[in-house]
Amino acid sequence: MEPIRVVLVDDHHLVLAGLRMLLEPLPHLAVVGTAATAAAAYAAVATHRPDVVLLDINLPDQSGLEVCRRLTTDYPGLKVLALTTLHEKSYVTRMMQEGAAGYLLKNASPEELAEAIARVHAGKKYFSDDVQELLLRPAPAAAAGPLITRREREVLLLIADGLTSHDIATRLFLSALTVETHRRNLLTKFGVGNTAALIRLAAQQQLL
Template identity: 65%
Template sequence: MSPIHVLIVDDHAMVREGLKALLQPLEYVAVVGVAATGAEGLAAARQLRPDVLLLDINLPDISGLDVCQTLSAELPNLKIVALTTFNEKLYVTRMMQAGAAGYVLKNALPEELAEAITKVYAGKKYFSDDVQHLLLETPTAPAAPLLTRREKEVLAAIADGHTSQHIADNLHVSLLTIETHRRNLLTKFGVNNTALLIRQAAQLGLL
């Protein structure tokens, strides 16, 4: 029996290497590649055609949500497991809608990660215990995401109608840095455009 081919997409080198080290002793798993960005992950998945993709949601260029949706459409046999620190129902729901087969928190034990890989490979769904409890909770008003001080500054500037270049000039940072903050804000609020970002931020009292 050939091993389950796994691709890891995470922007932190320590996480990538740690996951490789955790999975290496498993005879039934083979890490065939790693990627640090969404674009690299898309290219690697298309080239390597892994069985399972361990995908971080918060990537520096393309949201993990978009990567998941794209690959789910292009590679229907690929099983995608979100591997993230985001323990919020909104993210779980959106990843499932995007085609993910599992959702595992980064504080999971190695045994849990191995179980997630084998279960999704077998065509089943897998959620961390904490995520399962989250899904069973009675719906409540959405909680405001935790924002850094700089993210709050960028959010306020976006709401005021300023362009990314204008914000970058005012904050004395690069345009790329502001675009990264924009993408992170969209991910944290679970939206895909600026209008929805501003509306949801206003509803949550952040503007």
């Protein structure tokens, strides 16, 4: 039986080295590539054609949400397993919407990590116990948020994905000036002064 081919994507080289050290001795797994950026991840997947990608959400050049969407769109048979420290329901649900097959926290044991890889490779979903508990937890009553237009919501979601105004303009076929106007309007409507506060408040109000 051929081993499961895995590509590791994380922006910390020590994490990549540690994951490789944990997984390489396992006979049913083969680490075929590593990447510390989204760009490197796309190249590694194109070169090595893995079965499973272990993907961190925090990457320096692009959000892991966008990376997951692109990989699962370009490679329909590929299984993406989120491996992250982000323990928030909004990130779990967004990763699932973008095509991820599972969500695992970085406090997982080596045995659980290996099991998760095998499960998603077999076509099943995998969530760590902490994540399952998070998904089952009733959502708090959302605070009344500002009224935003459909286009503003599209821009908001892409801002949360880590896209620049230029990238958003390209994606939505708008001018960069129009996107900047939407961005300023969102900051004003939410009553915040920067993008980080905008994303945090939008997530609290379950708009992401």
